Amino acid sequence: MHDEPNDAYRPAGLLPAGLRPRVIAGARRGYHSSPLTAPALDRVRRDACLALLRDAARALADRNGTTHWWPYLTAEAAARLAPLYPGDPVRLEDDAVIPLPGIDFGAYVASLPSRRRVGVRRERREFAAAGLDVRHLALADCAEEAGVLLSGHQRDHGHDRDGVDAMTGLLRRQAASMGGAARVVTAYEGRRMAGFCLYYHYAATTWIRAVAVDRTHPAPHLYFNLMYYLPVQDAYAHGTRALHAGMTTIEAKRRRGAEVSGLYALADRLPGPGSGL
Structure with missing residues (x-):
């Protein structure tokens, strides 16, 4: 991304200092992201697919002199991807779902x-x-x-x-x-x-x-x-069977029955020169 008008997707305000990726893996909009792997895959094959996906995103970023990141990963997706990346997931927001x-x-x-x-x-x-x-x-x-x-x-x-x-x-x-x-x-x-x-x-x-x-x-x-x-x-x-109520005003959502989980970001290694936003 050469220009990001949505502050909630600008890495400068979300990630630790020094991390300024310009390639987004996952969803650019919607504040909800997860890699798309077939549900029937066993763990070994799923993890191999995730590694290939990371390598593809890394290669694209390398060609453009930058790095990549995953914004607004669900807790499950962050746990699956975290072993493939340096550093720990960064918690960005809370996410609310009301069971019905x-x-x-x-x-x-x-x-x-x-x-x-x-x-x-x-x-x-x-x-x-x-x-x-x-x-x-x-x-x-x-x-x-x-x-x-x-x-x-x-x-x-x-x-x-x-x-x-x-x-x-x-x-x-x-x-x-x-x-x-x-x-x-x-x-x-x-x-x-x-x-x-x-x-x-x-x-x-x-x-x-x-x-x-x-x-x-x-x-x-x-x-x-x-x-x-x-x-x-x-x-x-x-x-x-559920109403996804999203981020912000979390306490109001809890009062109406919401279950709350985290949304996370993962970023690849430190960017090279000239890659900051």
Whole structure:
């Protein structure tokens, strides 16, 4: 990478001093990465494949006068790759997944501690009393409205470069690429979108990808319902067994039943001259 606009993928702010890789192995986006090896491989063959993968990434980096790294590895992936690299994995973030037991939302609530059950029921009740219109849409049907809210969310978190055009373009491209798999749950106040959550059902998990609300027109517990409760309901309807809630605000996710694990980075040997970002 010659230029990385996302600070969360800039190695200068994430890795120890002296490590400035410019080749990324694994996923460049999504804050979740793991090498793709066949599940049926025995350990010896899997480790041999991982060594070949490391060597291929190292060769590509060598040709460009730099090194490579793996950002946002799951704990399992980091443990498998760590023996192939110098130094220990660097913990970057915590990652939250909410298990979905049973067959419906009631089973999810029942799995929480008693105090949290009361809180969840209250947050849902007060949100429902606000009378917002909850709609389940394809992303293609609301990308422009969602892009406006997402740009405001990014701006509130210090990402001034993520303007309306950039965020709308991002969502449009995602809608075009993912089609009907790009699902959105929204809350409308009249004709105005008050908030949205974009998520994907994949394998046994529902993956949250973007959430934003209109902070200028707050509704009771709008964020919590869009981020957790409404996607959980749809996850049960779709038959998935977990909600991937991602990084940040970890304690809020723990209070809603999340199990937390680490996300790690591994970097190859020290770079040569001229390889720093």
